[in-house]
Amino acid sequence: MSYKLAPLVLEPLILQEPHFGEGIDEEMRICFMCDEPASTDDHIPPKCIFPEQKDVGVDYRKNLITVPACDNHNLKTSLDDEYLMGVLAFHWRNNKAAYKQSTTKIKRAFQRNKRYYNLFFGASKHQLLFWNGEQLITAPVDIDRFSFIMQKIARGIYYHHFNRKWLGDISIRPISLVAIYDRDPGPIITPLIQITQQMKLLCSKQPLNGANPDIFYYQVAHNNPPTHTIMRLVFYGGFEVIANLSDNPCGNS
C-alpha cells in the first residue's frame, strides 16, 4: 500500500520551531525574553539603525534578523531605539553608511522631535574636543539606557544564533565608549579593559554573521553546550560592543 503525503500534513512539521521544549505547544510562538505568547516579530538589532534605501542608495535591509516578541518586549518605534541609533551612528570611527544615516534619518528625527535632539545636544550637554588634529563633538551617553537596549539585542542574537533563550545575566562592555580616553584609566578599570580586549580577540577569530555587515555583524565564541557565550557586536563598521553571557545556566523554553 502506498501513501501520498499531503502538503497540509507536511507543512506544520517543516515550519514548527524545534527549540521550544517538551510540553510546549509547538504552534505557539513564545517571546524571546519571557514566557508570554509572542505577538510580533521584533528586529534585532532595531530596524531603524539600518539605513533606508532612499537615503543611501543601497539596500541595507536585506534578511534582517527577527525574533518572536510579546507586546512588552518588542522594541518597535520606541525612543530607546532612536537613542541607540544616534549613539551608534555618531561614533567617530564609523563607516560612511553611519555618516549618511546621521545626515538623513537622524537629522530628520532631530527636526521632528526636540526631546530626541535634547538627549544628545540639550543645554550644556555637549563639548568640543580636539583629538589628534581632529575636531570632535562629545556628548554624554546614558549608559543605563544604552546597556538596557544592548542586553536585549544580545538576548535576541543568542536566540537567533542558538535557537534557545538566554535566561542568565549579560554584561555589556561597550569598547567604543571607553576608547576615547587617553589618560590611564586606573587600577580598577584597566584589568576590565584588558579582559574585554581578550574577549574581543577570541571573537575576532570566529565567522562574521549578518546579511548587512556594513551596518551590523556579530561574532560568537562559546563553549559547548553554550553555557558561556561571548559576543562581539559591530555596528557601522566601527562601533564595537562585547556582550558576556555567563554565570547562569541558559533555558530551553
Ligand SMILES: [Zn+2]
Ligand atoms: Zn516578552
